[in-house]
Amino acid sequence: MLDINQFLQNREDRVVYQNSLISKYNLPLLTVRTNYPGENKNEIIANNISDIISHEIELLFEGKIIYRELIHKLEGKIHIFIINDTPKNIKFQTMYLEETHILGRCVDIDVYDCNGNGISRQEFGKGKRKCMLCDDLAFVCGRTLKHSHNEIKEYINQKYIEFKNYELKAEQLSSLLSDIALEGMIYEVSSFPSFGLVSPLSNGSHNDMNFFTFLDSSFVLKNGFKEMAKIIYSALPLDIAFKKLRIIGQQTEEQMFKTTNNVNTHKGMIFLLGIAISCTARAIFEKKEFHDIQSIIQEMTKDILKDFDKIDTSKPLTHGEKLFLEHGFTGIRGEIQNGLEVVFKGSLPIFNKTLAQTNNFNLTAVQTLIFLMSKVMDSTIVYRHDFETLHEVKTQMENIFNDGGIFIENSTEFFNRLEKEYIGRRISPGGSADLLAITIFFYKVHKIFDNLKVKF
Ligand SMILES: [Zn+2]
Structure with missing residues (x-):
């Protein structure tokens, strides 16, 4: 009593x-x-x-x-x-x-x-x-x-076990997806020639980073991506999940800058791959299909262009913010808002087709990069140069792609020459590089998607 x-x-x-x-x-x-x-x-x-x-x-x-x-x-x-x-x-x-x-x-x-x-x-x-x-x-x-009390306790215990199993799955899935994200980044930086980007053979148009800077940075990002996937492998409302993802993204960015001594290797990549990995985890959680990832991205990021309403001009501006204020250029946010159409309807089918034709990852990556450079409004190029240069690069790459890209006769010599020219002009297609990594990520996810849905 x-x-x-x-x-x-x-x-x-x-x-x-x-x-x-x-x-x-x-x-x-x-x-x-x-x-x-x-x-x-x-x-x-x-x-x-x-x-x-x-x-x-x-x-x-x-x-x-x-x-x-x-x-x-x-x-x-x-x-x-x-x-x-x-x-x-x-x-x-x-x-x-x-x-x-x-x-x-x-x-x-x-x-x-x-x-x-x-x-x-x-x-x-x-x-x-x-x-x-x-x-x-x-x-x-x-x-x-x-x-009876026992009946109720039994129910609660069972639910608790169910939750523990879910937690285990969330841990395993996010670990697996962040491994694939890492593969996407490493495959991208390992392919060459890459027209001014960093590769194992060249620092490209950069003097503050090399291949190993990218390796260090890639490995340090993996944890952030894992955390993002884990958060969203749940019923958390998408708008709230997106806010949380951006907080993790900022922390991941800080870790990147610490590792690279303040060199920006992967800022755009954190944003893009973060969205890619989380919307993949969500599609699996909801037992949806691979092609549904696109609409999840669109739904989650539907307000993303509102970012530009909140630009604080008293603080140092990002590349993206400056380009928007000066030219109304929406860059990567624009690509995201249309659900990465350029990847799902463009670079991913091209990657699949080229890999089937060549059975060679490097050639496939180069071909996909050429395609992306012909389509993407690459903010890195605009920021380092101007819209004229971007237009010139896009037109040149479009012609090369239409002529067959890697299948052009003597393409190796031609591409090496072109790479030297781009490096000489300090051109670096960083935005296209990020989207190439995303393409490789989705290529790898797509291959095992049905198995993931069964297992998780
Ligand atoms: Zn009852």
């Missing part, structure tokens, strides 16, 4: 304390607790579930969490958050979480407005919550003691 009294006292104290937090911050409050039966809520699994869901809350409301606290008494672990958002929006997101997360039905996520009133599902036209185990309403089953 003492325990029950103590338990009830804990709960009462908590409600008083929560109200004091609401008054102090004058903001909505959210609590996460596991819906565990019986007087002893301090089971390891119940507490772990509370931690897992509160981690999801951190992801959902990143940047908006003003205060958080863990209360760990007889009620089990209860996570409290003060969130700088409207109560309605908070409730909306948490209902989505309860509905989509494997452990969603095992927890109660309560949201209170600034007056301490709970926000109910009914305000969104939804009925009361259903029971974990049957189709009846949860409160009815609770009141009538329809299910």
